[in-house]
Amino acid sequence: MTQILSFNKLQNFSKVTLLSVLFLNFCHISFSFCLLQTNAIKTSKYNFFTFLPLNLFEQFQRIANAYFLFLLVLQVIPQISSLSWFTTVVPLILVLTVTAAKDATDDINRHRSDNRVNNRKVQVLIDRKLRSEKWMNVQVGDIIKLENNQFVTADLLLLSSSEPLNLVYIETAELDGETNLKVRQALPVTGDLGDDIEKLADFNGEVRCEPPNNRLDRFTGVLSFAGQKYSLDNEKILLRGCTLRNTEWCFGLVLFGGPETKLMQNCGKSTFKRTSIDRLMNILVLFIFGFLAFMCSVLAIGNYIWERNEGSQFTVFLPRLEDDPAFSSFLTFWSYVIILNTVVPISLYVSVEIIRLGNSFYIDWDRKMYYARNDTPAEARTTTLNEELGQIKYVFSDKTGTLTQNIMIFNKCTINGKCYGKMCTPLTSPHQPKQYTDTVDFSFNPLADSRFVFHDHSLVEAVKLENTEVHAFFRLLALCHTVMAEEKKEGELFYQAQSPDEGALVTAARNFGFVFRSRTPDSISIVEMGKQCNYELLAILDFNNVRKRMSVIVRSPEGKLSLYCKGADTIIYERLHQSCSKLMDVTTEHLNEFAGDGLRTLALAYKDLDEEYFNQWIQRHHEANTALEDREGKLDQLYEEIEKDLLLLGATAIEDKLQDGVPQTIEQLSKADIKIWVLTGDKQETAENIGYSCNLLREEMNDVFIISGNSLEDVQQELRNARTSMKPDAAENSEFLPEMDKGVKVVTDEVVNGEYGLVINGHSLAYALEHSLELEFLRTACMCKAVICCRVTPLQKAQVVELVKKYKKAVTLAIGDGANDVSMIKAAHIGVGISGQEGMQAVLSSDYSFAQFRFLQRLLLVHGRWSYLRMCKFLRYFFYKNFTFTFVHFWFAFFCGFSAQTVYDEWFITLYNLMYTALPVLGMSLFDQDVNDVWSFQHPQLYVPGQLNLYFSKKSFFKCALHSCYSSLVLFFIPYAAMYDTVRDDGKDIADYQSFALLTQTCLLFAVSIQMSYWTAVNTFFVLGSLAMYFAVTFTMYSNGMFTILPSAFPFIGTARNSLNQPNVWLTIFLTSILCVLPVITNRFLMIQLCPTINDKAKATPAPPTRRARIRRTSSRRSGYAFSHAQGYGDLVTSGRFLRRPALTRSSGFTHAGRTTTSFSPMGRSAGYSPTGRPQNNKVPDVEVTSLQMYRTITDSAP
C-alpha cells in the first residue's frame, strides 16, 4: 500500500471513461502508455524489417562472430592482410546465414503462437452488448465475460459469477504448476451485478491498484464504487493463464493486459542451460586465444629478429615499407593473428549445434522410446544438452506418475489366516503363474466394475460359500472409508475417492459382491450379495498420521452395532483381542510376504459394540467434539478407548503399480554409478514402500536411516549418527573439504563399506536444507546408495537439486511428471518430463520428455552416452584437425622470414573447414558408436567415463594439441625435406611455392581424413566424397578456364596438373599419412595391453552376463503399511457438506475455502496423485470436474 500512497502524492492521474467504466490505473511507467495498453502479447523478437539488423546485431554480440568481424577488418588493412578477405567472409557469411535461418524459424514460430493467442476470442462488453472480440483487442478497463474451461484473458478483477456467493473456481496450473482448484470470490457489491448486461454497462467504479509486477500471490488495490471504498486482494483477481473450471460464467474487469499481466511479467526468466562441455569449451577457447597470442608474439619477435638481421640486407630485392623492425613485427603480429585464426574455428559452434540437433533427432526417432499405448514418442525439447545426458551422476525422481503409474490395484488379501491372490503361495515363482493367469469372472455381480481384475478363484468361491469372515472382510471394506459414490445411470457407479488406495479397496469390495452404493451423512447403503442394506453411520473415527487407522461405527440393518477398523498392522495389532494371537501369527507371515513384494498393506479388524456402552461413549464423544480446549486430545483418547479388543479379520495388499521396467531401470542406472534420489510428496511409509518395491531400497542393505527429527538439533544428531555408523572414522569437521577456485566447496565422494539407504521427511528436510546443516546433510546423503525424501514441497525438491548442484561437481537430472516437479526440473542440469500422465506442466518445462520412466535408461545409457562420446570425439578431432592445419603455418614461418606467408592456397584455407572436412567430421559425430546399444545396456559401467569427464577434458585437449603438434611437424617437414632441391622428372621446377602448397595441403587432408575410426557406408561416402571433392575442386580452381575468367583470383593455375603426376609427390603424401596414423595406433594398442579402460574391457568380454532373476527376499522386519490418506474427511462426510453441490450452502462453502487459507486445496499441496481427477490419457483438456474436486474419480482403479 505504501507504493500506492506514494503514487497518490504524484497527483498526476486523471479519470478516463472507458466504455462507461470509470477506470483509473496507476502506472509507474507512463500514464498514456498504460491507457493504451491492450491485451496483445508479443514474444517474438523481430518483424520483417527489423530482422536483418537486429539479428546481425545480436549475432555479432557473440564473441566468436565479433572476433571474425575483427579479423575481417584486419584483413582489409593492406599492410597486415596476409589472407584475402574471402577466406573469412565466406565462412562468416555461412555461419551467420545458418544461425539467422534458425533464429528466423524460431521467431516465425513465436509469431504464430503469439497470433494464435492474440486471436483467441472472448466476449467483451462493448456499447452495452456482448461482442466477441479478439484477445489482442481487449483493453484495460474492458468488462469481459468468461465461460467454463476458458483461459482467463488478462488479469481481471472478478465482478460476478454464475456460482453461489460469487465464487469461481480456477486452475492455476499454467501459473504456478498447482493443479488443484482454487477459489476466487467477487465482492458482494459487484457480485450483485450478476449477468445483467445493463447493470454491468452502467457499472461505474474506479480502481486504484499497484503497478504491474510479477508477484502471483499478492495484489493490492482499492475499488471506489458508489462512494464506498472496497479493498481488493488476490482473492478477487483472476490472473491471465488460469483456466476457469466448474463455473458457468463470470464477468471481470481488465486491470492489466498483455505484457503487464502477472503471467507475462513472470515470463522470459527461463534460464538458459549450458552443458559442462560448453563451459569447458569456453574456457578452452579463451585458452586458445591466449595460445594464439603467444604464437603470434613468438612469430612477431622472430620477425623482428629476421628484419633486423636479414631483411635489412635483403632490400635490394625487397624494399621495406618502413625501416623500423619493431613496427614491422607489430604488423606481423596482426598478420599472424589472421593466418593462425583457424585455431579458434568459427565453424566450431555451428558444428556443435548441428551435432546436437542431429543427436536430438535420434532421440525423437527412437522407436524403443516410443510408447505405443499413448502414441507418444520421446521428444528432445532442448537440442543443446545432449552430451550432458552422458554425464549424469544424480537422478532426482518424482514418485507418483514417474516411478509408479498412480494406479492402485487390489492385489492380494489374507482373510482369517488364508491368503488369496496371485502368487500367494510361496511355491509359485514369479515366472510361472500359469494357474492364476485366467482372471476371475465377476459376472455373477451385475454391479461389478468390469475393469477390476483378480486372479484367484478361491476368493470368489469363498464369497459364494458365504464364509462369514470373508463377508465381514468385504463388508468392512465397503463400509469403512470416505469414498463418495455417484450413480449417473442405474447400475453405473463411479467412485470418487480421496486416495487411490481407498478407491481400490472399495472397488474390490464392490466386485466381490459388497457394493457401496451411496451415502448420506448418517447412513451408508450397500448392496451385499445382491441384497440392498442400509447401515446407519454413527461415527467416523477419522484417520490421521499418528493414529494410522480409521474406524467407522455402524448399525447394521439387523440393528447390530459394530466398529470396523482398518489401519497399519503395527497399530491394529496392539489393539487386538488376545484370542486373535494365533491368527495374528499367520497374518503376520502373510503381511511380511506382502511387504516383501512391495505391496501396501492395511490390516482390518472389527468388533461388535455393546449398545449401552456405545450410547455412553457417543455422549462423551459429542462432549469432546464440542469442547473448546484440547478437543483433539480428548477425541483421541475416546477413540483409543473404543478401538480396543478388536478381532482381526485379515489384511489387504494393494499394489501401487510401478511403471513397466522400473526396478530393472533403477538397477541398471545404479550399475552405471548413477545415484537415484526419490523426492516425493508422499508419506514416509508410502515412499519407503515404493523404495523397496522398485529396488531402490533393498532388504540386503546394511541399514536404512530414517531422518524425521523435528528440530535442527535432532536432525543434525540423526545425520551425524547415520554418518558415524556408515563410516566411524568420518571426519566430524565439515570444514575439511577441498575448496574450489571460486571459494565454493566441493564435497568429494566418500567411500563407505556396505550399502545404506536414507529416508528423510519433509519437515526434517527443511532443517537439513538450512545453511548450517546443508553440508552435513549432503555428505550423509551422498554416502548412501539410495536417498528418499518424502513429504517434500515442490520448492524443497528444487532446493535439494540446487544443493547437490552447488556442492557436487556432478551433473544432475530431474525426472517428474507433475506440476509439482516443475521447479526441480528447471533447477536440474537436465529436466525430463514424463508425458501423458498428470498434465503437461512437467513436459513443458522439461528438456526431454517421454512416456515411461524405463526409457530413462535408454536416454542415458544409449543416447546420452553416444552423444557424449560423439561430442567429445568431435571436439578432439575438430581441435586436432584445426591445430594441425594451423601449426603448419607456424613452422613455415621460420622459413619465410616470419612474413605471414600462408602455406596453403587461399582457396584451400577458405574451404578446409567448410567443405573438405565438414562432412567427415559430421559423419563421425552423427554415426559413431563405440559399442552398440545392446552392449551399452549389458555394460552399464561404460557410462562411468562420462561422469568422470574422461573423454574431453583439459588433459585430453592438451593431448590432442600435442598430437596435432606432432602431425603438423610431420606435415611440414616431410614435404619440406622431400621437395628440398628436387625437380620434376622432366627437370622442371617442383619445389616452387605453389607446388609445395598443394603438396602440403593434400598431405594434410589425407592425414586428417584417414584418422576416422568408425566407418558406416555414410562415413565412408563422406570421407571419400570429401577427398574426391577436394580433388575436383582443386583441379577446377587450378584449371585454365577458371584462370582466364579471373586471373588474379586463381593464380595456382596448372599446379595440380604439374605436381600430382609426380611419383615422389604421391610417395610423400603416403608417407605423411602413414606417419600421422601409426603412432596413434601404436599408442592405442599399447594402452589396451598395458592399462585397458572400461571400454576395452567391455569390448573384450564377449559373453553378455545373464540378467540375474530378481529375487525378492521376504521381509521379516518391515511393515508394508502405506496409506495415502489425509485427515479430515471423516468430518466432511458426517457433516454432510460437500456431498453434492446443491447441499452446499453459500456460507459454509466459502467458510471452508477460507479455512484452508488462501488456496482451496484439500488434497494437500504436494500430494502426488492428481487432485483434478484427470484421466490417464490427458488428451481432452476440458474434463468435466465434479463436486468441488473433493473426490477423485476412480476410473483407473483397474488396468
Next chain:
Amino acid sequence: MVKQESESANRPDNTAFTQQRLPAWQPILSAGIVIPGFVLIGLAFIGIGVALLVTSRSIQVLELDYTGDSNGSPCSSCSQSDIANCKCSLNFTLTTLFQGPVFFYYGLSNYFQNYRRYGASKDDNQLYGDLSSFTSPSSSCSPYNYDSSKKPIVPCGSIANSMFNDTFTLTRTVSGTTNNVTLDGKGIAWWTDYNIKYRNPSVTPLKNAFNGTVKPINWAKPAYELDASDRSNNGFVNQDFLVWMRRAALPNFRKLYRRIDASGDYQKGLPAGNYTIDITYNYPVRAFNGAKKIVFSNVSWMGGSNEFLGIAYLVIGSLCVVMSVVMLIVYAKFKFPDEE
C-alpha cells in the same frame, strides 16, 4: 485400419538410419591385426625405401658455388664490385660421363622468394597481357609500380624486378680446343605458365604495347628485348622470366637455367673432360649472405636427387618392424584382451 494408423501416427520410422543401426566397420586393434600389419607395413616401407635410395643414388649431381665470397674463388672480384656484366669463369672436370639428359640449374640460397610481400608483389592481370594494367599496375607491385617519373613499370613488382640476370656459357676443352656446349633454353618453364598463365598483349610489334611504360629498375633491357635471338621468347613468355616468376617455396632453391642440348657429342650427356663456365656476374647476393651456385643434374623417374624420401621410408619401415616386436613382447607379457 484408419484408426490403427492414427493411433500410431507418431511412431517413428523404422529405418536403419533413424534407429542408428547402420552397419559399420571399425578397426579393432587386436594383436592379430596390429602386429602383422606393422610387420607388413614395415617390410613394404623398407622395400620402397631401398628402391628410392638406389634410384636417388643413381642420379648424378654436380654443384659449383660461384658466389665468390672467399678471396681465392674465381668470382670474388666480381662479387665485390658493382660493375655490370662482370665476367668470371669456373672450371670443372668430369671423369666419367655425366648421363643425359643433363639439366643446368642455378641455385640461390638464403633468398626469400617466399616472403609474403615479395610474393604478392606482381600483377597477374598485367602478366596475363591486360593492357589496362600496363598503364596502371596494381598497387600490390608497390614500390615497383611506378618509377620516379610516375611512369608505369612493366612488368611491375618485386619478383620481376629482382629477376636473376647472371648468364652462363658452358665450354668444353677437348685436347686444347674449346668448343661451346649448346644449351637449350626452350621449354624450361611449365607448359601452363608458358601457354596460359603468362601472355603478351596481342599487339604487334610487341614493343608498341610497352609504349609509355618503363622497364623494371634492375633490368638491363626491357621485357620485349629479353631474348634478341628468339622473337617468340620475349615479353612475359620469356622462359627465363617464367622460371623466375615461379617463386620458390623455401629460401634455398635451384631453378632450371638450361638443358644440355642432346646432340653431337652430348647425345648421351656430358662426356668426361674439362669444362669451363663463363659467367656474366650481375646478381648481387652477398649483401644478404646469399650464395649462388651452378648445378648440373640428371633426373630419374622420381625427379631430381633427393635421398630424404628413401631414407625416411627405410627408417620408418625399420621402426615399424621394431615396434611390432615391442608390441609382440608387450602382448605376450600382458595378453589383453584374453582371447580364449
